[in-house]
Amino acid sequence: MKQENVQVVVSSRVRLARNYHDLPFSNEHSPENAALCISRAQQGLTDQATHEFALYTLKELNKMDQFSLMEQHLISRDLVQRSDIGAALIREDKQISVMVNEEDHLRIQAMQGGLSLTTAAELAFAAEEKLAAVCDFSFDVQLGYLTACPTNTGTGMRASMMLHLPMLTRYKQIGNISQSVAKLGLTIRGIYGEGSEALGDLYQVSNQVTLGRTEEEIIEAVTAVGKQLIDMENVLRVRGEKESLDLEDSLWRSYGVLRFARQMDAGEFMEHWSNLRLGASIGVLPVTLAVADELLTTAQDAHTKKYKYAHPELNSTDQARCAVIQAKLNVKED
Amino acid sequence: MLCEECNKNPATVVITVMAGNETTTRHLCQSCVEKLESNIAQGDISTFLSSLLSILARQPREDTLKCSACGLSYAEFQSSGKLGCAHCYTHFREQLAPLLLRVHGRSQHAGRVPGNLSKERDLAASIASLKEKMELAVHAENFEEAAVLRDEIRTLSAKHSAEVQPQ
Numbered sequence: 001m002k003q004e005n006v007q008v009v010v011s012s013r014v015r016l017a018r019n020y021h022d023l024p025f026s027n028e029h030s031p032e033n034a035a036l037c038i039s040r041a042q043q044g045l046t047d048q049a050t051h052e053f054a055l056y057t058l059k060e061l062n063k064m065d066q067f068s069l070m071e072q073h074l075i076s077r078d079l080v081q082r083s084d085i086g087a088a089l090i091r092e093d094k095q096i097s098v099m100v101n102e103e104d105h106l107r108i109q110a111m112q113g114g115l116s117l118t119t120a121a122e123l124a125f126a127a128e129e130k131l132a133a134v135c136d137f138s139f140d141v142q143l144g145y146l147t148a149c150p151t152n153t154g155t156g157m158r159a160s161m162m163l164h165l166p167m168l169t170r171y172k173q174i175g176n177i178s179q180s181v182a183k184l185g186l187t188i189r190g191i192y193g194e195g196s197e198a199l200g201d202l203y204q205v206s207n208q209v210t211l212g213r214t215e216e217e218i219i220e221a222v223t224a225v226g227k228q229l230i231d232m233e234n235v236l237r238v239r240g241e242k243e244s245l246d247l248e249d250s251l252w253r254s255y256g257v258l259r260f261a262r263q264m265d266a267g268e269f270m271e272h273w274s275n276l277r278l279g280a281s282i283g284v285l286p287v288t289l290a291v292a293d294e295l296l297t298t299a300q301d302a303h304t305k306k307y308k309y310a311h312p313e314l315n316s317t318d319q320a321r322c323a324v325i326q327a328k329l330n331v332k333e334d
Numbered sequence: 335m336l337c338e339e340c341n342k343n344p345a346t347v348v349i350t351v352m353a354g355n356e357t358t359t360r361h362l363c364q365s366c367v368e369k370l371e372s373n374i375a376q377g378d379i380s381t382f383l384s385s386l387l388s389i390l391a392r393q394p395r396e397d398t399l400k401c402s403a404c405g406l407s408y409a410e411f412q413s414s415g416k417l418g419c420a421h422c423y424t425h426f427r428e429q430l431a432p433l434l435l436r437v438h439g440r441s442q443h444a445g446r447v448p449g450n451l452s453k454e455r456d457l458a459a460s461i462a463s464l465k466e467k468m469e470l471a472v473h474a475e476n477f478e479e480a481a482v483l484r485d486e487i488r489t490l491s492a493k494h495s496a497e498v499q500p501q
Contacts, residue, residue, distance in 0.1 A: 019420065023419075024403075024404045024419035025416070025417060025419055025420075027414070027416050027418065028404050028406065028419060103416065125446075129449075132448060132449070137448060138420035139447065140423060140443070141443070141447075142441070142442055142443060143423060143434070143443055144445055144447075146420045146423055148416045148417055149415055149416055149417070150417065150423075150430055150433060150434055151437050153423075153434070154438065154443050154444075154445060155443075155445035155446065157445070185438075185439065208437075209437070209438045209439060209440075210438065211434060211437075211438035211441070211442075211443060212439065212440025212442055212443065212444050213444055213445070214444050214445045214446075215445050215446060217444075
């Protein structure tokens with residue numbers, strides 16, 4: 001079962017929004033308050049014997065490094081936009097990241113591969129307890145944890161799953177799914193790309209409602225929808241494999257482009273990446289899921305720019321992207 | 335008080351509209367109400383409703399409403415969607431309630447509570463259950479047991495009020 005999950009669910013994530021009770025929210029912050037939030041968070045997480053969290057102060061990082069953390073989903077675009085006061089405490093294994101001075105004082109995020117929201121939630125709550133030991137959070141008996149945006153108040157929790165749904169996209173099912181998911185207080189949207197476009201056929205399912213439901217109910221609802229989508233996607237994958245040469249052909253074509261192209265922009269990469277991952281998960285292409293998932297991060301803009309700086313012989317980011325991909329796909333150049 | 339529609343004549347009619355949990359009250363003068371009613375007389379219910387809605391939509395209080403803790407005005411919140419501090423939830427409670435209900439469909443938190451508050455909640459729950467038992471004992475004329483329960487409630491209540499520290 002675990003294997004089937006991983007083939008469709010790229011990762012599971014739980015995010016908790018918390019604010020210290022004695023300070024105004026981040027938008028109304030003075031630089032002193034922002035610094036206080038960082039030192040409190042650091043105290044909560046690094047006073048442990050293990051010292052496993054590293055502090056990243058955004059204004060001390062260059063844009064490339066900031067965006068590189070963003071591509072790893074360790075920090076958000078919103079935090080990058082607040083780079084004057086923003087910081088992140090990131091655990092060594094990158095399973096937990098605590099953003100400080102984002103929209104809320106603290107955004108505690110826990111990430112897991114595959115379908116494992118429960119484990120992610122356990123990690124997030126363990127970190128939350130350590131942080132709460134330093135200073136109490138804003139809490140109201142009726143409204144729960146108070147957040148800068150009223151859409152997060154209550155549990156302050158967002159449970160989400162990143163799903164790779166190439167076949168449901170191919171058969172134009174996402175619109176219907178989106179409607180039925182909304183009825184459950186959940187939402188599904190593309191992760192990459194603007195507007196309705198979902199580059200790489202990657203979607204995020206998450207809860208919209210945070211007030212009036214328990215954390216367990218939220219996790220159950222998102223997990224249930226995730227499982228349903230896995231089943232629907234897998235039915236189409238089995239059918240696609242049996243019935244058509246078209247699918248197999250398009251997967252191999254993408255593999256060919258990824259292995260031999262000399263320059264590629266991010267949009268084109270995402271298109272072929274989706275076929276690469278689908279080919280890896282149904283065993284058509286000679287690639288592992290781990291390699292495909294790693295490329296999803298390392299072939300994005302900030303990562304390829306970094307690669308280009310390390311390799312001065314490369315002329316452009318798009319050329320560097322091909323070098324990154326081909327080094328990973330283990331191509332032997334003649 | 336002047337009519338909220340024309341701001342000229344004294345308001346003599348109060349209109350209250352209840353939609354869901356939301357109650358809106360407007361004070362109007364006789365002539366403005368007659369204008370509204372003439373729409374109904376002409377059988378034009380939609381004009382009547384739209385003029386009523388436009389009157390109800392004017393919320394003069396909100397323009398000047400401010401959080402006294404952080405200074406954020408309700409108008410600023412309406413444009414940014416972000417509150418300034420935890421006290422905004424108290425100052426704008428009335429305005430936020432329908433918004434929260436629309437977003438979440440519920441209005442009472444059901445999830446985790448901070449550690450110190452959960453102890454307090456347990457204490458409050460045991461006091462409530464003891465009170466219930468005491469009432470049953472009184473009802474059954476079992477006064478000795480009721481007295482024991484009363485003393486227990488007193489001890490717990492003292493502990494409860496000592497532990498409740500407003501945040």
